[in-house]
Amino acid sequence: MTMSSDHRDAPLVLSVLGSVHLLRGGERLAVSRKGLTLLAYLSLEAQPLHRETAAALLWPQKGGLQNLRVELSALRRVGVSLGPARSALLQSALPTDLDLWEEALAPELDRWLGALGPAPLSGLDDSGHPALAAWLERQRAALHTRVRRALRRRLDQEPPARADEARRRLASLGWSLDPAPEPAPTPPALDAALAPVLARARHEVQALIYTGRAASGRGELLGSALRAAGWHAVGVTAVPSVAHLLASLVLQLREHLPPSLQTEADALLSSSAGPERDLVALCQLLLRLGQPVAFVLRGAESLTEDTARALGFMLNWPAPLLLALITTPQGERRVRAHLGSAAAPGRLTTAEHPPLSPAAVAALLPAECALAAVEVLRQSEGWWPAARALAATPDLGVRRRLDPALRTLLFAELRAALPDPDRLAPLAALPAPFAQAQALTVLVQEGATPPEAEATLREALKGGLLERVPASFQAALALDRPVRPLDGEQPLAFASELQRATLAGLLDASARTRLRASVPQPLALAGPARPWPTHPLTLDLDVPPLHPEGGLRHLGFGYHLLQAPGGFTFLRCGLPEHHAPELALQVGPPPAPRWHWQLAVRVLRRDPQAHHRPFALRLQRPGEPAPEVLVPTLSEGQWVQLSGTGEGFLLEVLCAGANVALQVADLTLSPTPDGSS
Numbered sequence: 001m002t003m004s005s006d007h008r009d010a011p012l013v014l015s016v017l018g019s020v021h022l023l024r025g026g027e028r029l030a031v032s033r034k035g036l037t038l039l040a041y042l043s044l045e046a047q048p049l050h051r052e053t054a055a056a057l058l059w060p061q062k063g064g065l066q067n068l069r070v071e072l073s074a075l076r077r078v079g080v081s082l083g084p085a086r087s088a089l090l091q092s093a094l095p096t097d098l099d100l101w102e103e104a105l106a107p108e109l110d111r112w113l114g115a116l117g118p119a120p121l122s123g124l125d126d127s128g129h130p131a132l133a134a135w136l137e138r139q140r141a142a143l144h145t146r147v148r149r150a151l152r153r154r155l156d157q158e159p160p161a162r163a164d165e166a167r168r169r170l171a172s173l174g175w176s177l178d179p180a181p182e183p184a185p186t187p188p189a190l191d192a193a194l195a196p197v198l199a200r201a202r203h204e205v206q207a208l209i210y211t212g213r214a215a216s217g218r219g220e221l222l223g224s225a226l227r228a229a230g231w232h233a234v235g236v237t238a239v240p241s242v243a244h245l246l247a248s249l250v251l252q253l254r255e256h257l258p259p260s261l262q263t264e265a266d267a268l269l270s271s272s273a274g275p276e277r278d279l280v281a282l283c284q285l286l287l288r289l290g291q292p293v294a295f296v297l298r299g300a301e302s303l304t305e306d307t308a309r310a311l312g313f314m315l316n317w318p319a320p321l322l323l324a325l326i327t328t329p330q331g332e333r334r335v336r337a338h339l340g341s342a343a344a345p346g347r348l349t350t351a352e353h354p355p356l357s358p359a360a361v362a363a364l365l366p367a368e369c370a371l372a373a374v375e376v377l378r379q380s381e382g383w384w385p386a387a388r389a390l391a392a393t394p395d396l397g398v399r400r401r402l403d404p405a406l407r408t409l410l411f412a413e414l415r416a417a418l419p420d421p422d423r424l425a426p427l428a429a430l431p432a433p434f435a436q437a438q439a440l441t442v443l444v445q446e447g448a449t450p451p452e453a454e455a456t457l458r459e460a461l462k463g464g465l466l467e468r469v470p471a472s473f474q475a476a477l478a479l480d481r482p483v484r485p486l487d488g489e490q491p492l493a494f495a496s497e498l499q500r501a502t503l504a505g506l507l508d509a510s511a512r513t514r515l516r517a518s519v520p521q522p523l524a525l526a527g528p529a530r531p532w533p534t535h536p537l538t539l540d541l542d543v544p545p546l547h548p549e550g551g552l553r554h555l556g557f558g559y560h561l562l563q564a565p566g567g568f569t570f571l572r573c574g575l576p577e578h579h580a581p582e583l584a585l586q587v588g589p590p591p592a593p594r595w596h597w598q599l600a601v602r603v604l605r606r607d608p609q610a611h612h613r614p615f616a617l618r619l620q621r622p623g624e625p626a627p628e629v630l631v632p633t634l635s636e637g638q639w640v641q642l643s644g645t646g647e648g649f650l651l652e653v654l655c656a657g658a659n660v661a662l663q664v665a666d667l668t669l670s671p672t673p674d675g676s677s
Contacts, residue, residue, distance in 0.1 A: 012080065014043050014094045016143065017101065017115065019122045022078070022094075029078045034058050035071050037124050037132070042082065042092035044139055046401045049090050060129055098143065102150045103404045109158060109166060116170075120144065138394045145392035146403065153405070191225060197349050198229055201322040202292055205315045207343045208324045209300070211332050212353025214409045216384045218326050219298055221353065226294045231322065232256040235296040238325075240304045242275040246282060249295060253285070261288055279310060283317045292320040301331030301416040303338045312342030330417030330464045355551030356382045358562060364391035372396060374562075374604060378571040378661050381498055382552035382560060385409055402502060410502040417463025421503065423448065423456045424465065428503035429515035432578045433469040433491035433523070442515065457492075467495045467557065471523045472582040474652075475555045477563065491521040497558065497573045516577075523579045525613055525656055532617070532630035534640035537600060557581050559655070567599075567665035574658030576607040582656035584618065589649055592671035594622060597651065598643040599668070603634045605661035612657035619646040629654065639665075645672055 010025030020036045022029045031039070037058060042049055055064030058071075072082060072090075082090040101115050120143040121136055151170065155163040200206050212218040219235060226233040234256065236248040247269060254265040268281050286293055295314075297303075303311070303325075311323055327335050332350065339348065361380075362373045364387070375396045380386035385406055390396060402410070414421035426446045427439055436457065443453035460466040468490040494500035504512060552571070553561045558580060562569040574580060590597075597619070606614040617630040622645055632642055651669070655662055 012094055013097055013100065014039055015097045016040060016044070016120055017097050017147070018119065020124055022080070023097075024079070031078060031080075032071065032074065033124065034067070035075050038071065038082075038090070039075075039080070039092055039094060040121060040124065040139075041135065042090060043094045043096055044143075046093075047091070047398070048083075051088055051090060054090055057129070057132055057135070098146060099404055102146065103408070109154070109162070113166065113169070116147070120147070142392065142394055149388075149392075150405070191229070193351050194225055194229065197351075198226075198231065198292070198322065200346075201294075202320045204347070205317055205319065205321045205323065207311070207315060207339065207348045208322060209332055209335055209348070209350045210324055210326045210353065211329045211350065212326075213383050214328060214385075214412050216353055216356070218353045219296065222324060222326065223296060226296070226322075226324075231292045231294045232289075233294050233296055235298065238297045238299045238302045238307065240302065240307065242306050242310050243278075245307050245310065246275060246278050250282065250285075253293070256293070257285075257289060261285060264288070275310065279313055283314075283319060286317070286319040286321060292322070294322040294324050296324045296326065298326045300325035300327040300335045303335065305338065308338035308340070308342070311339065315342055315347060328413050328416045330413060333462060333464075334416070355553060356380075356384055356387060357551055360384075361387050361391065364388060371604065374569065374571070374661055377552055377560070377562070378573050378605070378659075381496060381573060382554070383498065386498060401505065402498070406498075407502055407505070410499055414465065414499055414502070417465050418456075418459050421465070422506060423452075424460055425503045425506040426511070426515060427466075427492075428494065428500045429507055429512045430518050431516060431520035432493035432500075432574075433521045434493070434518065435491050435521055438518065439492055461492075464495055465499065466492050469493045469523070469557055470581050472526060472584055472656075473556060474584045474586060475559075475561070476586040477568065479553075493557075493578075495558075497575075520577070520579045522611070523581055523656075525582055525611070526584070526616075526618060526629050526654060529616065529629040529631045532632045532642060532644070534632045534634070534642055537639040537641055555583065555585075557583075558658075559583050559660075561585075564665075567663065567667055569664075570655050570660055570662040572655075572657060572660045576609060576658055578658045579611050580656055580658045580660075582613070582654055584652040584654055586650075586652050587667065588651045588669060590646065590651055590669050594645065594647045594672050596643070596645050596670050596672045597668070598641070598666065599664055600639050600641050600666045601632070601634065602639045602663045602665075603636050603661070604663065605659055606636060606657055607659050609658075612660075614655060614657045614660050614662050616654040617642070618652040618654055619650055620648045621645065622647045641666075 012029075013023045014036075015021050015023055020040055022031045022036065022039065038054060041054075041057070051065065051068060055068045058064065059067045075082065080092075080094075082092055097115065098120075120140050124132075124136060126132055155166055158166065194208075197206050197208055210218060210222055223233040223235060232253075234249060234252045236245070236252055239245050239248065250265050250268050254262055257265055264281075264285055268278060268285065271278055271281065273281075314321065314323060325335055329352075336348075356377070358373060358377060361376050362369075365372050365376070372391075376387050376390045379396070379399065380390055386402075389403060389406060393400065411421070414424075418424070423443070426442050427434070430438070430442065439457055440450070440453045443456060444450055448456065457466065461468070469492065470490060494503075507515075553563070555561050558572045558574055560571040562571070568585075570583070570585075572580060601615055603614050606612060613631065615632070615634060618627050619630070620627045627648075627650055630642075630644070632640065634640060653664060
């Protein structure tokens with residue numbers, strides 16, 4: 001096979017959507033079926049594979065290692081290296097046509113669908129290799145899920161008739177799609193939070209900053225709540241041009257106008273009077289409509305000084321109007337800065353998008369997989385797009401690289417806080433937490449000037465991408481009790497593990513290895529500690545790990561909480577080598593000066609490192625001069641029961657660990673007779 005000179009330097013792409021083959025510059029390379037199987041396994045699993053494991057998978061009978069060496073030599077001849085010649089591990093980061101197909105949702109629909117084959121991973125089956133057959137079955141299921149997810153996203157961009165035609169075409173190819181799902185489950189209604197804002201907006205224009213993570217259903221929920229309250233919800237995406245923003249608002253508002261006012265809207269669209277006069281005309285149009293209208297701006301962090309000034313003018317209109325500005329938590333600061341003094345006190349309200357309902361996650365999984373729902377919530381940080389992707393993952397026990405769609409959304413979140421978030425990538429490989437001086441040194445070593453490095457850290461902290469991590473912090477079961485960091489060193493860490501992983505993915509393997517050699521800043525655990533006896537429970541407690549009426553509550557510093565009657569669940573996701581602050585959750589208050597306590601606890605996930613302590617209790621026992629930390633011995637997955645007595649008004653559940661899933665149930669506090677111990 002002769003390769004044209006134009007294609008010799010083109011990137012390699014592994015085709016997996018139909019028949020598996022290796023392409024360079026659109027031309028197919030001569031690779032054997034075994035070689036293609038090896039490339040598919042390494043690329044889709046996205047993790048190193050030992051040579052002996054690869055040999056046993058591809059040649060289970062005999063001669064596997066020798067055959068593997070021959071295959072690796074053949075791959076090197078076509079320009080594919082799977083690692084150093086003497087390395088025991090094989091790895092490949094080849095992009096697949098599915099990766100590229102998921103990213104390119106914009107091209108014309110027929111051309112986009114033309115890249116789709118009838119069945120993924122065709123041509124790799126070998127009936128004599130059961131282990132390979134099992135892997136192919138699992139991977140095909142995962143690829144089918146990714147393809148269907150991308151198809152739904154792409155068809156959402158088409159008119160209904162065109163989308164229905166495409167669905168029929170796909171069905172003829174064997175790609176039957178379920179009805180398009182809602183962008184996100186509907187959390188509890190916002191009526192209570194919106195009611196006072198809407199009441200004020202009928203008499204004086206109000207601004208609402210509505211924060212939530214990207215693609216979590218913010219616009220859908222807010223629009224639904226506004227329509228239910230009798231408001232016209234006019235949704236547009238924020239753009240830097242005032243003229244384009246006004247045109248978008250008028251085009252969307254036109255659908256809500258009676259025919260007599262649609263003519264005025266058309267005249268406004270063709271006006272050449274300029275944005276300032278057009279703003280006055282839009283106000284007059286709203287006054288003639290005489291009904292409450294909400295302008296809902298998605299991506300409000302993209303506002304400019306000009307568009308923010310236009311919104312400031314709207315706040316002075318004598319019309320029933322709400323300016324709802326949707327942004328990410330990291331983008332809120334930028335939106336507030338743009339509005340400045342235009343939104344006077346009493347005219348600006350902030351509301352948070354309700355957290356993801358655990359019941360919504362459970363609905364993505366079979367009924368018997370309640371514990372898998374806990375793991376999905378832990379790894380997804382309660383973010384709907386990640387939860388959906390994880391629910392379709394065959395093995396939740398292995399963290400995999402983020403798919404392209406999730407990476408795109410996460411980069412949008414990062415850019416909402418920092419225009420050039422790539423500058424933070426070197427810090428994403430450092431073991432956390434890291435000292436500020438170390439972060440500055442690393443940024444300068446990677447090419448930033450000292451002032452640029454200081455500005456990057458300052459903006460990342462202001463935008464909420466980085467946070468200062470205490471050795472310990474307090475939280476409470478009661479929602480009205482704020483989270484309060486305790487005294488201690490304040491090194492830095494990323495606020496979101498998903499955002500950290502996205503930035504780390506920008507680095508090459510050698511850079512990640514070099515930066516990970518650093519030692520994280522130590523975080524001291526509370527003490528002094530003493531062992532405490534436990535009683536194993538022979539039967540699993542009938543305790544639902546997910547509270548159907550609640551949402552995932554963010555406690556801070558990576559920890560999340562699920563509450564349930566008589567108990568709760570702690571969740572945290574990170575890297576095992578990272579250090580996590582110790583959470584002290586206050587429970588109670590105890591019912592009397594001296595009391596008896598009892599609870600059951602189960603650790604579902606923990607890391608073995610010594611600096612991690614998934615569970616402990618802090619209280620003052622009768623007759624002791626000061627509070628003590630009681631540390632039981634726990635086995636992963638086993639319910640145990642603890643009990644004892646305490647005095648005073650302190651009872652805290654302690655938890656420290658980068659990766660933690662911990663359940664507490666049957667928590668009871670009862671008074672004891674005076675003098676009991």
